Amino acid sequence: MKHWIAVLAVATAMLAPLAGAQAQPKGQRPTIILVHGAFAESGSWNGVIELLRRDGYTVIAVSNPLRGVASDAASVAGVVNAVKTPVVLVGHSYGGPVIGEAAAHASNVKALVYVAAFAGDVGESAFALTGKFPGATLGAALAPPVVLPDGTKDLYIEQDKFAKQFAADVPAAPAALMAATQRPVAEAALNERALTASWKTIPSWFIYGSADLNIPPAAHAFMAKRAGARKTIVIPGASHVVMTSNPKAVAALIEAAAIAP
Template sequence: MKILTAIAATAAVLTGSSAASQPTKPTILLVHGAFADASSWNGVISILKKDGYDVVAVANPLRGVKNDAKYVDDIANGIKRPIVLVGHSYGGSVITEAQASNVKALVYVAAFAPDVGESASTLSGKFPGSTLGAALAPPVTLADGGKDLYIQQSRFHEQFAADVSPAQAASMAAGQRPITEAALNEASGAAAWKTTPSWFIYGDGDKNIPPQVLQFMAERARSRYTEVVHGGSHVVMTSNPKAVAKVIERAATAVTSPSLSSAGEPGSYRL
């Protein structure tokens, strides 16, 4: 009996030692962009959770870059483990401004990666191709004098989500979250990609942010890995969740195993 007890105790110690040696997977913090909501990540979330990641999809306020980044920081600071911070569209401006010290990697999904002094609006006009302006509905005037922007529901599918079904696009259009005009014009006060490694994925059919702009930002940020989805719309995370989840997991692996992060990187790849 004493021998069996000793064996069991030794096994427990060995098992505990082995478990302790395994790196903790980072938490994935997802930040949606304008004209979307947290449900736009649903397909990506399912894959990440199946693969053993803790995931938090933030309800981005869409009120202003500094305001929204502070909100994301508050959430990040409450997570006591490393974070891979992922932003879509305007959400990229937010994660670029965020300052939480436990953010170890940035993933830009069809997203803005501004330098200090740049805004979403100035970047989207850096190269031709964005048709967002013509697709916007008349602004909603707010009590404080600001303006909320929406995409016309009749234009939403073509403009924002051309590679999802018409029925899904119609639901997304009806539930879209507005962004303030001021948020799109607010200059970035930080450029987190200068000090935190970044990964990029976007579609070459994006009509909100011209693909040339996305390529420019990825190259400027010295992206560890950039993937371009052929025919992908602005909501590439909704239409191609497997590809987006794979890039996020690549970043997460680099956080826990830095020696793996340089394999085949930096580079640009096309699906």
């Protein structure tokens, strides 16, 4: 509890100017908060951000620490609570469990959008959900773990395997940049079990690609159906980074969630 209070207090203080801006008339429509997943970073949302801003939405792409579901969710919840409008909380990949936990600690989340993301139930981890269905090839694409001074391990995708595994439908040049700028995820984070399943009480939307090699499409379909998603979109041939390769479809779904009652 002390950890949550400390993180929320710091984030609220840092974002006070932003929160004040949201109180202006222009900010009465929902704010879109985007949470990237493992092996990605906030720039993976750039195409989506451009479209949402063009349509008049305020967008925040947070930096997900990728250290653990509960601690990462505390950081995201701090941002959400500093915003004085309703929020559409959007998560990619491992960002799914993070938004699910963060939403439980904020009262202004009106919708959850899962973009090629895990939507775990209480007690489920990202690795456990992936293993339930055939088709994931991430394990073979990982580099040897990087052991940190505290003994924890960071995971990266081998750069020469990144494009095929993670971003097969992204042009070669930007895919190579994504490989070089990928953010590592703590191995423990992918094994951390969810404490909350906010999709049980908050309306959800899902979008994913039929050629996702990180999370099997069958797993996506299972999670969307279980969550009672208001809408599920499958992009034929899209990779795990569907928000990068198909920003129009992702932005359109986010806007549908924003205007839904």
